Amino acid sequence: MVEVLVLHGSPGSGKSTLARALSETLAAQDVAHGVIDLDDFSIVYPYAGRQFPRDNLRAVWPNYLAVAPDMKIIIPLVFADEDEVESLREAVPGAQLIICETTAPVPVLRARVTEREPTEAWRERLRNYVDLYHSRSDHERIRHFQVSTHPAPVEQSVREILEKAGWPAAEIRVA
Structure with a gap:
């Protein structure tokens, strides 16, 4: 069965950074895997609309299964609500979802999105989304486990995610 590690969390919580670092770590261990960034x-x-990336995922999912039927998949995304978990499950039939919520203090998240976004409009939009994300009360019902990305270095967060997900965690090396 394909295991899908979903890195769910607020904008700025490190989902994309950790997805790349997890990919490097799994590749170094010769573990078949893929990263599917629904933002792209x-x-x-x-x-x-919000369903569009999941429809795209559903269309390409058989291609990932054809590469290696037992591969590990990493998907960084933000669930807007609990219904989106079911929508993702429908897009990846037969997969086991493992949901890791990535977190950091709100001021850190707001600073991260402010530093990375190219325009003030995008910066303001994502700062508002950080606030909206943290006003929700459904996070515990969505996630299987949580990993803080601040002040932890990427390597430490990768190690913790792999251990909690039950994935290979030996010799963690992040490029």
Whole structure:
């Protein structure tokens, strides 16, 4: 069975950074895996709606299974609510979802999105999304476990995620 490690969390919590670091670590251990970034699947103008990236995922999912039927998949994303967990499950039939919520203090998250975004409009949008994310009360019902990405270095967060997910964690090396 394909295991899908979902890195769910607020904007700025390190999901994409950790997905790349996890990929490097798994590759160093010769573990078949893939990273599917739903943010990239959703870049289309005009905006096609929140279901659009999951529809794209559903379309490419058989290609990942064809590579290695027991591969590990990493998907960084933000669940807007509990219903989106079921929507993701439907897009990856037969997969086991392991949901890790990545966290950091709100001021750190706001600073991270402010530093990385190219325009003030995007910075403000994501700072507001950080606040909205942290006003929700459903996080415990969505996640299987939680990992703090601050002040921990990436290598420590990768080790903790792999251990909690039950994935190979020997010789963690992050490029």
